[in-house]
Each structure stands twice: as structure tokens, then as C-alpha cells.
Amino acid sequence: MMTDDGPDPFTNLFEAPAKFARALFAPMAEAAGGNPLSAEDMRHWAEVGTKLQTMWLEYQAEQLADPRALVPWMDPARWMGLAQDWYRQMPLADPAQQQALWQEGMEVWQQVLAQYGLGAGGQEEARNAADMPRRDRRFADPRWRAHPAYALIHQTYLFLAERVAEMVDRIDGLSDDKREQLRFTTRTMTDAASPANFPLLNPVVMERTLETQGENLVTGMEHLLADLRRGQLSHTDASAFTLGENIAVTPGKVVHETPLYQLIQYTPTTDTVLATPLVIFPPWINRFYILDLNARKSFVRWAVEQGVTVFMVSWKSADASMKDVVWDDYVRAQIDAIDHIRARLDVPAVHAIGYCVAGTTLAGTLAVLHRRGEQDQVRSATFFTAQVDFEKAGELRNFVDDQQLAAIRGLTPEGYLDGRYMAATFNLLRGTDLIWNYVVNNYLLGEDYPAFDLLHWNGDVTNLPAKWHEQYLRDFYRDNRLVEPDALSADGTPIDLGLVETPTYVQAGKEDHIAPAESVWRITDHFAGPLKFVLAGSGHIAGVVNPPGSGKYQYWTNTGSPRTLAEFRDGAQEHPGSWWPDWIEWLREQDPATVAAKGKRKPGGRGDRVIEDAPGRYVAAR
Numbered sequence: 001m002m003t004d005d006g007p008d009p010f011t012n013l014f015e016a017p018a019k020f021a022r023a024l025f026a027p028m029a030e031a032a033g034g035n036p037l038s039a040e041d042m043r044h045w046a047e048v049g050t051k052l053q054t055m056w057l058e059y060q061a062e063q064l065a066d067p068r069a070l071v072p073w074m075d076p077a078r079w080m081g082l083a084q085d086w087y088r089q090m091p092l093a094d095p096a097q098q099q100a101l102w103q104e105g106m107e108v109w110q111q112v113l114a115q116y117g118l119g120a121g122g123q124e125e126a127r128n129a130a131d132m133p134r135r136d137r138r139f140a141d142p143r144w145r146a147h148p149a150y151a152l153i154h155q156t157y158l159f160l161a162e163r164v165a166e167m168v169d170r171i172d173g174l175s176d177d178k179r180e181q182l183r184f185t186t187r188t189m190t191d192a193a194s195p196a197n198f199p200l201l202n203p204v205v206m207e208r209t210l211e212t213q214g215e216n217l218v219t220g221m222e223h224l225l226a227d228l229r230r231g232q233l234s235h236t237d238a239s240a241f242t243l244g245e246n247i248a249v250t251p252g253k254v255v256h257e258t259p260l261y262q263l264i265q266y267t268p269t270t271d272t273v274l275a276t277p278l279v280i281f282p283p284w285i286n287r288f289y290i291l292d293l294n295a296r297k298s299f300v301r302w303a304v305e306q307g308v309t310v311f312m313v314s315w316k317s318a319d320a321s322m323k324d325v326v327w328d329d330y331v332r333a334q335i336d337a338i339d340h341i342r343a344r345l346d347v348p349a350v351h352a353i354g355y356c357v358a359g360t361t362l363a364g365t366l367a368v369l370h371r372r373g374e375q376d377q378v379r380s381a382t383f384f385t386a387q388v389d390f391e392k393a394g395e396l397r398n399f400v401d402d403q404q405l406a407a408i409r410g411l412t413p414e415g416y417l418d419g420r421y422m423a424a425t426f427n428l429l430r431g432t433d434l435i436w437n438y439v440v441n442n443y444l445l446g447e448d449y450p451a452f453d454l455l456h457w458n459g460d461v462t463n464l465p466a467k468w469h470e471q472y473l474r475d476f477y478r479d480n481r482l483v484e485p486d487a488l489s490a491d492g493t494p495i496d497l498g499l500v501e502t503p504t505y506v507q508a509g510k511e512d513h514i515a516p517a518e519s520v521w522r523i524t525d526h527f528a529g530p531l532k533f534v535l536a537g538s539g540h541i542a543g544v545v546n547p548p549g550s551g552k553y554q555y556w557t558n559t560g561s562p563r564t565l566a567e568f569r570d571g572a573q574e575h576p577g578s579w580w581p582d583w584i585e586w587l588r589e590q591d592p593a594t595v596a597a598k599g600k601r602k603p604g605g606r607g608d609r610v611i612e613d614a615p616g617r618y619v620a621a622r
Helices: 009-033 039-065 076-089 095-114 148-170 176-192 203-212 215-230 299-305 327-345 357-371 394-399 402-409 419-429 431-444 453-459 466-478 517-525 565-570 580-590
Strands: 252-257 261-266 272-274 278-281 310-315 350-355 378-384 504-509 531-536 554-557 573-576 594-596
Touching (some): 039 215, 095 148, 148 176, 176 394, 203 215, 203 431, 215 431, 252 310, 261 299, 261 327, 299 310, 299 580, 310 327, 327 350, 327 357, 327 466, 350 357, 357 378, 378 580, 394 402, 394 419, 402 466, 419 431, 504 517, 517 531, 517 565, 531 565, 531 580
Parallel strands (some): 278 310, 278 350, 378 504, 504 531
Antiparallel strands (some): 261 310, 272 594, 531 554, 554 573
């Protein structure tokens, strides 16, 4: 197909494989069946091409009718500009580099072809299973090695990706931050360029196209266009989940709300409960029900079953009414929730959990309370994969220079950042797993989406207040001001983390790519009170959501006095399974007193005015 601007890349992406497949496999089909392709088969292939072309033209017409739908981050010119900027920084144009790559590339080709008995160094007989010089799980399917052409394609790609990545480390004159940013960009570019992502170069896709006579491409185009209309990559079948029915199902009531959050209290399942209640502050960049996915995985349900009175904050997804919301508002919200729980249950203090960015804010809240002499309102604090010192904050630091902040500012004309941008950013951190894997499976192979609650949660995005989001990236990630005494303030009170003496439990994920364990560890350098650090297996989500019944992963503790994470690891004791039982034991040690689970410990009982059933309205707002 041609457009006014030349070939249409999206139509050709799917239409060309159908034609190529027919040409490539027709002789094979004739040889196998003894008959040429029938007129009916040829008509079917033509119909597939027409379907693909028609669907794409209809989508283009929709976009031209509604210019607002052409979101900036999908503008091809923007991505082409980024690619050109990247190329200018790399030494690829150097003739010496090109010559070296060419020579080494020829050696790779000789190695590969030798496995098939081809070339000067070929074996007399080709091996039954070719042994490739480089391996990658994207090319684990045997069909990538069944034919020398596909072997050469993916081995050449892996070789070039490897060498380009090495170039970044050899470029002179780059600061550590710029080198890391270029390293991230390079990986993003090479991930996108993988031959697995292109139908003509992927033997698994080509074979599926032949088997289905191109129907996989039609289904894949339907998936692609649905995601383009949605403005977000789909990972799962969203229709399979309904809040309050098969996710976020732990019984409870919304007992308090403000324009910024709702407060949920969960119904007890034990006759007695710990006297000190627990309030959980989840990150507002996600929905709270990551901690209440289903009965088997729910941290909330499990904590309730351990005899804890559990409250959960459900943050409102930002809209234009929240354009002036900043960090102070979230600190005040945490203090407000603590005060409301204390008054509701007539208790002097609460236990508090802060997850990710809400943990960062909880650290600020504790500092504010200590400065005001009100620290006794929080009996203990637990941090799930939360950072306070951002010097080692990982790859998210690649998005916080002045140019990036200016670009983000341009995406927030109504005072809030569409959550789809944040989702795309987090997907880029694990592009192979969270982007290109789904491009291949859902767009090229035409596979159905799985019904996976964790992936559904991951795609259930929330909008962010623009002022606060920029403030967070600038003051925390870029300038690391939270660890400077009194450099920041909240609600008119200067913040000094060194004042915090609240007993603290810190959980980090061994493989966390969002809040790296090395970064989470730094909280031990700033808090002054008793602190227990636990390193859990897996990452930012699975390291936290690991119920005892799953039998997965492990965690490490160290009863000594390690000064660094490396020292912690060297002297750590490994424990199989979930760290949740260790945490509940620690929590009980902070205040073992119990009370009867009656009165307002049972939300919605006689005389208790509540707002609505859990999970509430805010979590359902889009």
C-alpha cells in the first residue's frame, strides 16, 4: 500500500509477511502435498491482505478525525529524533569501528555456517542441533536454529547488540549519569531492533502465518489497533476482572474520605486483634489492590487473619481538580489518616506501612511528626521497597534531566499526567519482558490475552498530579534533597530524617529494578532508631506479594551490625519462603497487647456510620 507520504509501514508490516510466506512456502507445500496451492487458498491470502489494509485505513481515518488522539509519545518523528540523537553519540560512524565490526561479523558468520556444514570451516556433516555462539531466551525456540538463514539473522543481531553496548563503556568524556543514560538508551534501541519483533525475520511467526493462512496477522492487527485506540499496551484480558468480585475482594468498609483519598477498614476474622491498628499507604502511581489481588495472594486478607486491624488508603486518580496538589498534600493526607484511625478506635498510635513512593513520603511524615514532638502517634513503620536516598536509585534516574522534565511538563496541559505515560516508562525498564514479548505474542502470533490478575493490575493505571510528579522527580531523583537535613519541608515543617527514631522494618527486593536493594538499604544510613532490614527474593512486586502458602523465593536476615548491603549479604542467613511471618512476629514484638474485635473494630456495625463497601469508588475511577 502507498500513502501520500510513501509506503505505509504499519500495513506493510503485516501484509508483506503474507505474500512472503506464500512465495517462500509454496514450493514446500507443493512438495509435501503433491499439489500446487489451490485457487481457494490464493483467494484466502488475498482476503487477508485486504482485511489488514482495510483495518489500518479505518484506524487512520479515526485518527485524522480526532487530532487529540495522536498522543505525543506515539509520534514517529519524536522517536526518529531520539534515534538520531543516540546515533550521534555513538562511534558507529567511525570507519575503523565499522571495519572492526565487519571483520568480527564475518567470523561470527563462519562460526554459524560451520554448524550446518557450510563455508570454508564447515563440518563434513551438519550437526543435528546447531550450537550457537550466543544464546538469548528470545531465540530459544528450535526454529531459530533449524535453518542457517535464521541462525545467521539472530546471531548477527546478538553480536551487534553486544558490541554496541560495549561501545558505550569506551566512549570518553561522559559523566557517570550520562553514560548510564546512554547505556539505557542503547539497550532500548537494540531491544526494539530484535529480529524477533519483525514478522519477516521471525521463523515462529512465519510458520504460524503459514499454518493459519494469515489469520494470526488479522487477529494481531485487531489487538494492535485496540491498544492504539486505548493508548496503552495490553498485557492481559481486562474483561476477566471486576473490582470487588474477583480482585480487591477482602470485606471491609470505606470509613473516611477526602478529595485525595478514601480510607478502608477491613472486617476482622478473629475474636481478638492487636490493640495497635495498622494503616497501609500504597503508592499513588498504582492501585492499592496489588496488596489484595485475590484470597490466595492478598497481604491484606493474610494480615487480617493474623489478628491485625487493617486500614488501607485508596488514593484518588488525579484529574484537573488536583492540578495544585504537591508533596505537602500527601504528607498531610498520611497524618490525617493516622489521626482519623486514632480517633475512631480511641488508640494512641498506629503501625504504618509505606510501599514505594508512599514509603518515601512516610519517611517524610515521620520526620515531620518527630520535629513536632508527635512521634508517639506511630508505634512502628514498615517500608516495602521504598527509597529515601536516591543516589543509587537505578534506571529511573535516566528520566530526570532538564530535557526529560521539560518533555513531561509538555504532557500535562490540564495539570495532571496521564497514567499511561508512567506505565510506558515502567515498561521500558523491562522492555523485553513487558513490551516486545507482547508485541510478538499478541500482535504477530495473534495469541489471546491471558487472564492474569497481576498483569491486569499493572495495566490499571492512575493519573498523577503534574506539580507533585515533577517535584518528586526533581527534588528526590535528580537532586536527592530528602537526605539533606532541612533541605525540604512539608506542611511548613522542615524535614530531617536523622530525627526519626521510630522502630522500623525495611524490606527490599533482591532483583528490584525500580527501587534497587542498594538504594533501599540507604535508609539505614539516615534513620536513628532501631531498624531491621530484610532482603527478599525477586523484585518490586513479587518480592512483596509473596504469601507463605506460595512456597516461592526466600529472604535473608542479618543479626549483626552490617554497615553496607555487601556486608549484610556476606553475613546473612537465608530463610526459605515468604518473609511475611517474620514481619508479623516483629510487629507483635512492638506491642503485643490485644483487644476484643468488637465495636468500631468491626466497621459498619450498629451505630457506625460508613460511606460504602470496600473497595470503594476511588479505586474504580479512571
